[in-house]
Amino acid sequence: MLQALINGLIAGCGYGLVAVGFALVYAVFRILHVANGGIYATAAYVVCWLTVDRGFGAPAAISAGILVGGTLGWLVETRIYRPLRHSNSSSLVLLIASLGVLIVVQNLLSLVFGDGTRTLRPGVVQSAIVIGSLHITLLQVAIVVVSTLLYVVTSTILFLTRIGCLVRAVADDHYLATVVGVPTDRVLLLVMVGASALASGAAILVAYDTDLTPMMGFEAVFIGITATVVGGMGSFPGAWLGGLLIGLARNLGGWWLPARWQDAVVFAVLVVFLLLRPQGFFGKPLKKAHL
Amino acid sequence: MEYLLHILVLGAVYTVLTVSLDLLAGRTGLLSIAQAAFYGIGAYTSALLVTQVEAPFLVGLLAGVAVAVLISFIVSLPSLRLHDDYFVIATFGFQMILFSIFNNWIGLTRGPMGIPGIPQPVILRWRVDTHLEFLVLAIVLACFAYLVVWRITSSPFGRALHAIREDEVFAKALGKNTLRFKVTVFAVSAALAAMAGSLYAHYITYIDPTSFTVMESILVISMVIIGGAGSLWGPLVGAVLLVTLPEALRFVGLPSAVAANLRQIIYGSLLVIMMMFRPRGLVGKYGFSK
Numbered sequence: 001m002l003q004a005l006i007n008g009l010i011a012g013c014g015y016g017l018v019a020v021g022f023a024l025v026y027a028v029f030r031i032l033h034v035a036n037g038g039i040y041a042t043a044a045y046v047v048c049w050l051t052v053d054r055g056f057g058a059p060a061a062i063s064a065g066i067l068v069g070g071t072l073g074w075l076v077e078t079r080i081y082r083p084l085r086h087s088n089s090s091s092l093v094l095l096i097a098s099l100g101v102l103i104v105v106q107n108l109l110s111l112v113f114g115d116g117t118r119t120l121r122p123g124v125v126q127s128a129i130v131i132g133s134l135h136i137t138l139l140q141v142a143i144v145v146v147s148t149l150l151y152v153v154t155s156t157i158l159f160l161t162r163i164g165c166l167v168r169a170v171a172d173d174h175y176l177a178t179v180v181g182v183p184t185d186r187v188l189l190l191v192m193v194g195a196s197a198l199a200s201g202a203a204i205l206v207a208y209d210t211d212l213t214p215m216m217g218f219e220a221v222f223i224g225i226t227a228t229v230v231g232g233m234g235s236f237p238g239a240w241l242g243g244l245l246i247g248l249a250r251n252l253g254g255w256w257l258p259a260r261w262q263d264a265v266v267f268a269v270l271v272v273f274l275l276l277r278p279q280g281f282f283g284k285p286l287k288k289a290h291l
Numbered sequence: 292m293e294y295l296l297h298i299l300v301l302g303a304v305y306t307v308l309t310v311s312l313d314l315l316a317g318r319t320g321l322l323s324i325a326q327a328a329f330y331g332i333g334a335y336t337s338a339l340l341v342t343q344v345e346a347p348f349l350v351g352l353l354a355g356v357a358v359a360v361l362i363s364f365i366v367s368l369p370s371l372r373l374h375d376d377y378f379v380i381a382t383f384g385f386q387m388i389l390f391s392i393f394n395n396w397i398g399l400t401r402g403p404m405g406i407p408g409i410p411q412p413v414i415l416r417w418r419v420d421t422h423l424e425f426l427v428l429a430i431v432l433a434c435f436a437y438l439v440v441w442r443i444t445s446s447p448f449g450r451a452l453h454a455i456r457e458d459e460v461f462a463k464a465l466g467k468n469t470l471r472f473k474v475t476v477f478a479v480s481a482a483l484a485a486m487a488g489s490l491y492a493h494y495i496t497y498i499d500p501t502s503f504t505v506m507e508s509i510l511v512i513s514m515v516i517i518g519g520a521g522s523l524w525g526p527l528v529g530a531v532l533l534v535t536l537p538e539a540l541r542f543v544g545l546p547s548a549v550a551a552n553l554r555q556i557i558y559g560s561l562l563v564i565m566m567m568f569r570p571r572g573l574v575g576k577y578g579f580s581k
Contacts, residue, residue, distance in 0.1 A: 031376075032379070080563060083567065084567065089566070091376060092322055092379075093566050093570050095322075096516060096562055096566050097562065097566035097567065099509065100558075100559040100561070100562030103556070104560055104563070107552040107553075107555040107559065108552075110552055111552040218505075225380055225383070226384075233376075258395075260394075260395045261391065261395055263391055264387070264392070264395070267384045267385075267388045270380070271369075271384045274381045274384065275369045278377055
């Protein structure tokens with residue numbers, strides 16, 4: 001039981017980071033950026049390819065993965081989202097285009113790397129810290145530390161710096177921000193690249209903990225969306241907590257139910273929240289008049 | 292020849308699906324990702340009844356439709372209180388839960404092993420067992436779906452749906468009970484999708500959960516969008532195009548694994564390209580842009 005709790009929290013740290021990237025884009029762009037799942041999976045595969053197939057060291061590979069993820073985010077924003085935004089397309093149009101990107105990227109990955117599962121872990125047995133009956137691997141400790149650190153750094157930038165202030169201004173109202181002289185397109189580009197880098201970081205952490213499949217991007221999208229809804233659409237700490245909650249739900253759900261129902265548990269959480277509290281823990285109540 | 296007929300039957304099955312989704316997405320502006328789930332409900336209900344209690348084809352088909360309509364209320368009553376992105380997310384959640392049930396409730400659906408040996412349909416005395424006869428049946432059902440949608444959209448009910456798509460608050464201000472309209476149209480759409488599912492199950496004679504994944508929903512969405520949402524011929528064009536186009540890849544002689552990925556890549560790129568340059572689809576009028 002305690003072990004499931006700990007595992008849930010650790011998995012939740014990874015999911016939380018996925019969700020934070022997702023929530024960041026939703027808060028600023030007001031679109032469901034599902035293409036982020038493609039960026040996420042690509043970063044993990046780049047790291048896997050460089051370390052396992054090419055024999056590069058982990059630090060170089062991880063930087064390359066984040067770089068590739070950021071570049072992809074830059075491409076998606078400048079080539080797809082920006083032109084669509086400028087032609088006043090609705091959020092559904094952007095969502096469909098984003099979905100197209102996810103499908104293309106995911107299939108390119110499985111074309112290049114195969115459909116099979118790949119692993120990043122160096123060996124089968126890992127050194128673990130044993131406290132009583134609890135096993136925590138050093139890798140898992142690293143996941144918790146890195147994920148918390150990235151979350152704290154992102155929040156600091158967002159809430160305490162001038163750039164963060166510009167980002168929040170754009171998130172509040174694109175037009176108003178443009179009118180008072182905020183370079184909206186540049187801020188949006190920055191957010192997109194940042195969110196892509198966050199997603200890449202999360203992907204690499206999760207890839208070290210579990211394994212890689214071309215479908216991992218889709219999983220990240222499920223989890224990102226659910227965590228964002230649970231935490232409150234657009235709420236930053238909410239997304240983080242939402243990720244933790246999903247990690248717990250999956251692992252504790254696995255305690256009572258056979259493991260194959262794990263995903264159903266996540267979606268049951270999603271549906272329950274949508275029905276009973278669509279604004280999540282920290283979101284603003286949905287406006288009735290905006291129906 | 293048999294092969295050509297097979298492609299045409301699949302084209303007709305997908306036309307029923309695209310017409311059903313177009314009623315929701317194109318005509319009413321509700322983008323649902325749960326269409327494959329209702330397709331699956333139709334297929335499973337029908338297949339189980341026919342194989343387990345040896346019910347006739349039409350009973351299976353009608354039962355599939357009935358179950359889909361019932362479940363559509365469970366999905367739509369709560370989901371339809373939500374809007375835009377939230378509605379999309381809610382239908383996505385239901386799609387994933389229903390797929391999970393198809394895949395994991397082994398006692399009922401046999402899970403990933405699927406249901407084999409679904410008999411070919413017998414309607415009254417007519418035994419449908421050649422590709423040609425199947426094509427006739429499929430075209431009849433596709434025409435029926437078209438008729439339903441045409442009847443709905445050309446009635447006052449259809450004009451209310453149009454109003455909801457363009458401006459829901461305005462429709463409400465005119466005293467329309469928009470929730471009731473949306474729940475009804477969702478049920479009709481689910482019923483048509485279930486009909487397609489039942490037909491598919493009896494045609495392929497074997498079903499397993501992989502035919503009813505979220506990717507299948509996305510494929511149907513792609514068909515509607517590429518063909519043209521909210522138009523008469525859009526769903527037909529989209530379904531036929533996206534069924535035949537990948538078949539052309541077969542003749543290039545690619546290994547099947549590569550071809551499967553390549554097909555998805557084509558769908559994905561088409562989605563992006565259409566959204567960038569022609570959001571209203573090949574023959575459509577309405578482009579999701581308010």
